[in-house]
Amino acid sequence: xxxxxxxxxxxxxxxxxxxxxxxxxxxxxxxxxxxxxxxxxxxxxxxxxxxxxxxxxxxxxxxxxxxxxxxxxxxxxxxxxxxxxxxxxxxxxxxxxxxxxxxxxxxxxxxxxxxxxxxxxxxxxxxxxxxxxxxxxxxxxxxxxxxxxxxxxxxxxxxxxxxxxxxxxxxxxxxxxxxxxxxxxxxxxxxxxxxxxxxxxxxxxxxxxxxxxxxxxxxxxxxxxxxxxxxxxxxxxxxxxxxxxxxxxxxxxxxxxxxxxxxxxxxxxxxxxxxxxxxxxxxxxxxxxxxxxxxxxxxxxxxxxxxxxxxxxxxxxxxxxxxxxxxxxxxxxxxxxxxxxxxxxxxxxxxxxxxxxxxxxxxxxxxxxxxxxxxxxxxxxxxx
Amino acid sequence: xxxxxxxxxxxxxxxxxxxxxxxxxxxxxxxxxxxxxxxxxxxxxxxxxxxxxxxxxxxxxxxxxxxxxxxxxxxxxxxxxxxxxxxxxxxxxxxxxxxxxxxxxxxxxxxxxxxxxxxxxxxxxxxxxxxxxxxxxxxxxxxxxxxxxxxxxxxxxxxxxxxxxxxxxxxxxxxxxxxx
Numbered sequence: 001x002x003x004x005x006x007x008x009x010x011x012x013x014x015x016x017x018x019x020x021x022x023x024x025x026x027x028x029x030x031x032x033x034x035x036x037x038x039x040x041x042x043x044x045x046x047x048x049x050x051x052x053x054x055x056x057x058x059x060x061x062x063x064x065x066x067x068x069x070x071x072x073x074x075x076x077x078x079x080x081x082x083x084x085x086x087x088x089x090x091x092x093x094x095x096x097x098x099x100x101x102x103x104x105x106x107x108x109x110x111x112x113x114x115x116x117x118x119x120x121x122x123x124x125x126x127x128x129x130x131x132x133x134x135x136x137x138x139x140x141x142x143x144x145x146x147x148x149x150x151x152x153x154x155x156x157x158x159x160x161x162x163x164x165x166x167x168x169x170x171x172x173x174x175x176x177x178x179x180x181x182x183x184x185x186x187x188x189x190x191x192x193x194x195x196x197x198x199x200x201x202x203x204x205x206x207x208x209x210x211x212x213x214x215x216x217x218x219x220x221x222x223x224x225x226x227x228x229x230x231x232x233x234x235x236x237x238x239x240x241x242x243x244x245x246x247x248x249x250x251x252x253x254x255x256x257x258x259x260x261x262x263x264x265x266x267x268x269x270x271x272x273x274x275x276x277x278x279x280x281x282x283x284x285x286x287x288x289x290x291x292x293x294x295x296x297x298x299x300x301x302x303x304x305x306x307x308x309x310x311x312x313x314x315x316x317x318x319x320x321x322x323x324x325x326x327x328x329x330x331x332x333x334x335x336x337x338x339x340x341x342x343x344x345x346x347x348x349x350x351x352x353x354x355x356x357x358x359x360x361x362x363x364x365x366x367x368x369x370x371x372x373x374x375x376x377x378x379x380x381x382x383x384x
Numbered sequence: 385x386x387x388x389x390x391x392x393x394x395x396x397x398x399x400x401x402x403x404x405x406x407x408x409x410x411x412x413x414x415x416x417x418x419x420x421x422x423x424x425x426x427x428x429x430x431x432x433x434x435x436x437x438x439x440x441x442x443x444x445x446x447x448x449x450x451x452x453x454x455x456x457x458x459x460x461x462x463x464x465x466x467x468x469x470x471x472x473x474x475x476x477x478x479x480x481x482x483x484x485x486x487x488x489x490x491x492x493x494x495x496x497x498x499x500x501x502x503x504x505x506x507x508x509x510x511x512x513x514x515x516x517x518x519x520x521x522x523x524x525x526x527x528x529x530x531x532x533x534x535x536x537x538x539x540x541x542x543x544x545x546x547x548x549x550x551x552x553x554x555x556x557x558x559x560x561x562x563x564x
Contacts, residue, residue: 059544066529067554071561229478232454232518243478250484251428318429318474318487320456331459331474346457346474346522354521383544 025052030368032060038134040379042356042372046365054360056353062383069343073309074100077340079170084347085381086167088127090119091323092347092381093172095330098253099319100174103312103334106304112176113254114296118189119162119171120321121285121292125155125196126167127324128278131376135275136207138369139216144207151199154192161185175304186293197286200279208276217271221359221371224269233355235326235348236281236376240266240273247322259291271367274374278324309338325349325376349382405482406430409450416449417442423491431472431489436509439492443473443515451480452488455512458522460530462556468493469530469556471509473519494532500552502531503540511537529555 024047031041039061045053065084069077081096082089094116101108108116129152136144156166161182163169171178207213223233228241238245246263248256264280266273312334320329326348333342352375359371410422410430419438423431434442446452452475461470473490477483497505511534512519523534524543531553533540545554552559 059542059546062544064554067559067561229453230517232456232516238478245478245484316431318457318489320487327456329457329474331457331472333461342459342461344457344459344472346459350521350525351456351518354518 024048028365032057038379040382042360042368044360044365044368049364049366051360051363051365051368054357056356058350058353058379058382060383061380065384066343066345069340071339073338074104074174074312074340075306075310077343078173079168081345082168082170083380084345084384085127085323085325085378087130088123088324088381089167089169090116090123090172091127091321092328092345093170094120094253094321094323095319095328096332096343097172097174098321099317099330099332100312102317102319103315103332104174104306104310106175106306108176108254108304109301110255111180111297111300112302114292115162115177115181115302116172117255117259118289118292118296119159119169119177121288122155122159122162123169124285124324125282126152126159128282129155131278131324131373131378132203132275135373138373139213141207141210141213144203147199147203147206151196154196154199158185158189158192161188173303173306174310175306176302178303180302186296190290190293193286193289197283200282200286203279208279214272216367217275217370217374218268220271220367221274221363221374222268222270223274223355223359225267227358228269228355231354231358232351233326234351235322235324236274236277237352237355238326239264240277241269242267247320247327251320253319253321255292255295256288258295259288261288261291271370271374274376278376311336311338312340320346323348325378325381326352345384347381347384348376349378350384352377353382403427405486409486409488412450413442413445416445423489428485429487429489431491433491433493436492436494439490439512440510440515443490443512446475446488446490447515450488451483452477452486453479453516454518455516455522456487458519458526460526460532460555462496462530463493464496464557466493467496469496469507469532470494471526471530471532473512473516475516500531500556502527502553503533505531507531508533508535510535513537529553531556 025045028044028046041057043055044051082093085092129148133145133148160166163171223241225242228238244263244265249263261284264277314336316333318331320327329346331344332340335341406425410425414422421433423433456474456476459472470491470493475488494509495506509532523537526532527540528542528545
């Protein structure tokens, strides 16, 4: 780490890093078919083992969600909007529902707010487990691939009972949730979440305290606090660099204000810290779910009746939530039609993309997977 | 239980809901720049419309004096009837804890041409990349999706669309999805 051939340039913007032009430089395409890159290409220029230039090239799974949303009604937008990140589908629908509720002036029933929080936190666990499994296999740790994949089924099972689908739940609707919880859900949920949390603790022994993992991720790809703020990173990347910013705490939506949890912040800013934050967040998710189950009203309505094809006024809203990959905002412009005039989705993955050239330039090629996947980047979500 | 009347929407503009901080933020901008239009002040949300000649000065003021330090989102909106394309920067703050709830929307408009030639027509805006480095990729996306060229941005390249995309920028209103 200390003996970089090419030190990082002062200039932090992508596309502007100076490179030494001679016959030693080789261009290397990582992706888009490579299983590790995950539907995106990273164009690297390498000098021996050192990366001297990095140009991320997303867009291989661009679906035009924003354009599609302009043609569909506020309700029919729901199933396709969750597609960018099906493992975290509740969290990507959350800002949309909050925004449409603000547009239409809907008041969500109290019980629905708690159900939403529980679903969102379960979804965060599903997403993070999937991400963690891939991080494990990226670093050649196949047990860490299988454990989270297996334990994830516990949470998927709960979401299946709640929503009727394993992934792509389309559970949130403006004005509440689609259906009420099944009978006896609270007991099953509590039991499974407690067991899930017990399993999470075991990850420390096999993965987070593993000297091989520590040697591969500690002190690689260090993002300083100043750069994390300047580059506008979000979520676990930001919190691993010592910035205490979680939308659930800073701008609480629904009932997060009344629930008991804390924000995890680490100061190191390296790949190890970035990989640890989502794992620590899952413990907080378990805490939130237990607390929400305790405080949730035991009965009541879960959905406000909507008029067919509701129309928004001549206004705009910007709402954001904390998803598994950081802040997820939606800017909805309404012009008195049943469809949004414009829907801009700002996702954490896309915002964290800018950190990739910044961190990979000057890094060793062998550290590329450890740094890349620690950015909590989900290519499909970034492309929208 | 249901209340979908359009009268409900007006409530969010109620000035009693907005805090003193919201007002002082918008006042300090309007005091400094006389041409700036404060579009609305909602709770934790302020929108400022500026002319494109002034946006660099206003953005620098927002960063240095009001302590907004990063862009949450940069979205372009097409208004064919006004013959304009609007770009909205949603700015937030990590460093100032009192502003962590706040989003300041900074909007500006560029002229729109009926036959777009992205990069070679009059749809040009100054880039805010030197003030907020976080807008870098967002502006690139805006360039390819709406054809707004950002002057001063070194990287006005394709990002998400296919390399052989030969149609007009797809988020313009005159680009129609087939069958819709």
